[in-house]
Amino acid sequence: MDVHEISMNCKRTEFVGTAVLDTIGLCIAGVDDTLLKTMNIGTRYHALGLFSSRTGAAGQLTAMDEAVKSTDTEVLSIDFPRDTKGWGGHGNYIVIGGDSVSDVRDAIRTALELTNKYAGELYISEAGHLEFAYSASAGSVLEKAFHARRGQAFGFMAGSPAAIGLVMADTAMKAASVQIARYMTPSLGTSHSNEVILALSGTADAAKEAVLSARQIGLELLIAMGSYPEIPGTPYLV
């Protein structure tokens, strides 16, 4: 077998597309019955959408949150593998279901497109990384992943090495009147990533202000470690 005989232009019906951060989107029209039972995600849907990345979680989950909201699909499972290709954070692995294969494919396609946008709030330096996300109105995916309050604005911040994440969390809490949705550390809620993560719910103004304050101090601290971060997209939060 010669792998170089395989084309990069994939013709499989399961293939939907790719995005930045080693993200792939796939779709299974009629998943195998025995496998579906073993997956333990319910047996209502045989049309499954699959989405996973080596690096990043909050941006992709925010993308998937919008994708599920805009289609007749449901999120079935969310995993946070310990990954980031040698860096201190997570990747992601999301399974969604729907009655219609075309709805599922649409949702995955939308999530891939939005991932290219939301990757703009990921900052990776030689020393560590920062990740931010914001949604004006959290849906079922952000609720399932980060216990966000449905319909409220959502803010997210992760910092690595972990100490930076805690100072960002403290700064965010002092910057605006927001509620803690989820708090994660290397030993709590993460897959042992080198991060402190804070997810917030609140009004749009407060959640945005909290995230922007955290981003400013987080970048100052990360850069104080001696190198400037690269950004796999364009920062979009203002």
Place this chain on the structure above:
Amino acid sequence: MDVHEISMNCKRTEFVGTAVLDTIGLCIAGVDDTLLKTMNIGTRYHALGLFSSRTGAAGQLTAMDEAVKSTDTEVLSIDFPRDTKGWGGHGNYIVIGGDSVSDVRDAIRTALELTNKYAGELYISEAGHLEFAYSASAGSVLEKAFHARRGQAFGFMAGSPAAIGLVMADTAMKAASVQIARYMTPSLGTSHSNEVILALSGTADAAKEAVLSARQIGLELLIAMGSYPEIPGTPYLV
């Protein structure tokens, strides 16, 4: 102390050898009593064989399965560290025991030799990795590691990013009449690796067919992510 005064040609009695994928094989003739009790692997054997790699698990476990079958030794513990040197999978750490030091050394030596062969079904690209394994007749090591049915043929597939692994699993289940031995995800059974893993038991023809079908679609999807995989050996499954 100058580390460069130490020779690469190790003369320690504990050293058995090395193999690809940062694999080392070691042997302790008479392990310390207190340490043995703390290890919690039983106290029957004082001759221990140790085997571990930074990258890969199924190939090495298949190698060790044959090694234990062909010697008077027993597998005592199997760990799956989250490793692969920055990639999304596991390494391995295996402890075996025997009444005879020479049996234990033989088993470790055999496992090292076979690892160089079985590494041929590991595919590592810029985006992710795939790993496959096959045994015509699973023994105690594959039973302990992956719940393989002893004496039946065994098939294994792991894909990263995880979504690729699930499509491979679905493809395998549809390709042949096989039973699921073990199903693993970033949150279930793995050490938070970015993989979906399926281990199968069945007839030789069915297990082989399932693995080959999974390999074909897995390679097509991995390559669709934009780079060709490197292979640390020579693919041997046909």
Place this chain on the structure above:
Amino acid sequence: MDVHEISMNCKRTEFVGTAVLDTIGLCIAGVDDTLLKTMNIGTRYHALGLFSSRTGAAGQLTAMDEAVKSTDTEVLSIDFPRDTKGWGGHGNYIVIGGDSVSDVRDAIRTALELTNKYAGELYISEAGHLEFAYSASAGSVLEKAFHARRGQAFGFMAGSPAAIGLVMADTAMKAASVQIARYMTPSLGTSHSNEVILALSGTADAAKEAVLSARQIGLELLIAMGSYPEIPGTPYLV
């Protein structure tokens, strides 16, 4: 926003300093109440010191052990993220508290300085890594992290790939009369790192002898894997 407008010379009051191994030291003078409750580290102190590294744990914890001993501060939490920037070990994340902000800052500053020294017993090759630590008299940090007996000498060894760590542990136990304080493997006590770790308590002579014997065989085995280790400092144990 342009990240290059941010200076590497950080002026934030939270910033204390950096050290080798992507280590950062921070201080929060009055942590947010809600965040403090969520952190679950007690509510006695509002002045928190934060310390974390991408790579290494034992050296930094030994540094923090001395820092806490020499100031009026207390260790509140210790996490072992699975990190080392793609290698098989841990980073660290430590939170300390104190009634006085200046005590907390002093402790973090001391820990940063000592980290540059204790990093001298970390050995990282292409294949794996070794880490050693020694304290003549263990304090509260080493007790909390590794169950060291307070006031006794403390020895630490970690080897990756894991098999090397077990041979080091066996060698240490046979070299001197010491007690096992903590034993860790990829599945036990670690965050799935590719290491076997042994922490020891005993007399100063015995603990030192155990660590030096482990270091010698560990280096021989690591180098037998085909490359010499780099050392991020100067070895200091003799």
